[in-house]
Amino acid sequence: MIARLLAGAALAALAVGSAQAQQGKISGDVVKIGVLNDRSGLYADLGGEGSAVAVRMAVEEVGGKILGKPIEVVSADHQNKPDIGSNLSREWIDRDGVDVIVDVPNSGVALAVQEVTREKKTIFLMQGPATSRLTGDACSPTGFHWAYDTRALAVGTGQAIVKEGGKSWFFLTADYAFGHQLETDTAAQVKKAGGSVVGAVRAPLNTADFSSFLLQAQSSGAQVIGLANAGGDTITSIKQASEFGLTQSGQQKLAGLLIFLSDVHALGLQVAQDLVLTTGFYWDMDDEKRAWSEKYKAKTGKMPTMVQAGSYSSVKHYLKAVEAAGTDDGPTVAAKMKEMPVNDMFAKNGKILPNGRMVHDMYLARVKKPSESKGPWDYYEIIRTIPGDEAFATLAESGCKLPG
């Protein structure tokens, strides 16, 4: 009787042991990567299908397989609606066994997906969203914020421009929380670097006519006009500033706080010339970046934005971590990712803080004049490198409280 019981216990122990061993491998015998972003709206150009292409490039580079199991890439359009984003990511994880979600522009949607991935212990690699809350009060043990964030943009554009001689600032701010935050953050950086803010004007969201605001900016006499707005507002204000001859006079400089390569491409150099901005990636900086970007351009016909390049980089790093950890279990891989430095064409010696912030160098760029540009996509002149430790908040500053 006792022998039988012992044998039974041993069998049970074996069963448990093998179950654990199985858990330690690849769930569902496939590593599934879900690219969730805006594919039909405002942010389709800066992420969209391009992010999915970049992710597939990362998968191809490792031969489409990891630990002997295939890697699959799926993608979907969240249409900038948080409920669709939340529903799709939940369904992906629960039903389709998606192991990692990538990109997700639009801070509202990203915050919703962050809650889902936190609950499901799934890796979340954020490229498109801007808000630094994602590694601050809304941080998650399995969430990673990669390409940029609002804090890095504020430091980059605010501090770096003052160091380049742009001492006095005037802000043209979109009148809602995002704009206010961007203005406050940037103004703090400007003052920290020894500059001064001579004034600010608040324009309603989706303003069609910036003329009165631009006139105020012009008459303020400030050297730098900071555009604390985003999307359509940024595009409109830059266009109208160009029509007013604001920048051509050489007296004043426009500083864009949230501008992507795709925006500059859409505006054209004639309009966007001399605009100063901060970016996490520019294709024409070194051979490695050029080589990768040319390959990307062959597939899409466009040069990558920092969001698309970041999607590639983060998935590459994720796959390395899966390889090293020998499993695709979310928390285990997340811990591994934070241990390893990020070294690829996107970032050199990038490090990941415990709150999921990937710290890498940012760049202050000036948009070239049409006469300076040698060909298509030759848009930026990099005027300053901002070291990652300066650009991004430290763990203590971020306000992130993770258990353990």
Place this chain on the structure above:
Amino acid sequence: MATEIHAVRRETAAPTTGRPSMPGLVALAVLLLVLIAAPYVLYPVFVMKVLCFALFACAFNLLIGFAGLLSFGHAAFFGGAAYITAHTVKVWGLPPELGILLGTAFSATLGLAFGALAIRRQGIYFAMITLALSQMVFFMALQLKFTGGEDGIQAVPRGHLFGMIDLSQPMAMYYTVLAVFLFGFLVIWRTVHSPFGQVLKAIRENEPRAISLGYRTDHYKLMAFVLSAALAGLAGGTKAIVFQLATLTDVQWQMSGAVVLMTLLGGIGTLFGPVVGAALVVTLENYLAASNLPVPVVIGVIFVACVLLFRRGIVGEIAARFVGKRP
């Protein structure tokens, strides 16, 4: 424009007898069975979303289909309630049922204010007044501190229903949402088939005649408006608990447009039309998301096709073809 709307409405209107019709009861039974079984076949969160939007569309339909008032500001009630529910549950720590109730009460109050102003005008002016008022709500949602701007209110706890049922369980949440939906649907059913509903239809068909019969039509219209707003709020509050968030998407004017679309697709003035329309739009939004087709374009094409080819909407066409036209 106004006469055109009237012409379409006459054509699409459901049988207007006081008693629920036999085919209607059969359809209700089928709907109930489908909804009870749905979460075992489909993804529960998805079906919950369909139910929330279906209730929203039904509430909207009560106004346009039965009282003949085209409101273009229903997003304010839907989204406003979502914010109130999310805030009271997350920050004040209220249980979910109380949060939803407060959201509904908020929307009813808002509906009373909006309605009192808007029903003084008709047709396009009515629509524009409601749109303008709802844009004010959108502006407040964007600017006020507690709504979190474009980040919205996130990570709302689902909590325990009546302190007992754990709503973080998908099935518990599903049947709660189903109960809310059925409650709302039956309220609308009852309203439509009541003497009150009959008067509404009389106002829709010919307001001067209703006045000459001695009805104070403004009172009836206002009551219908408040009821519709409250039910839209019930849907919005429930959605906030399901998705654990409330964001600008819900108060944007596009949401007011989406609910018009759902109702038109399904069939204005039919009880089941909005349910079918909402299911169709939500399904398209979800399942086309993974395809390479641009979702808004596809939905737009379907809308145009619907308006050109079957103006009664899906359920309206079926009812006209199989059940026979109006008596």
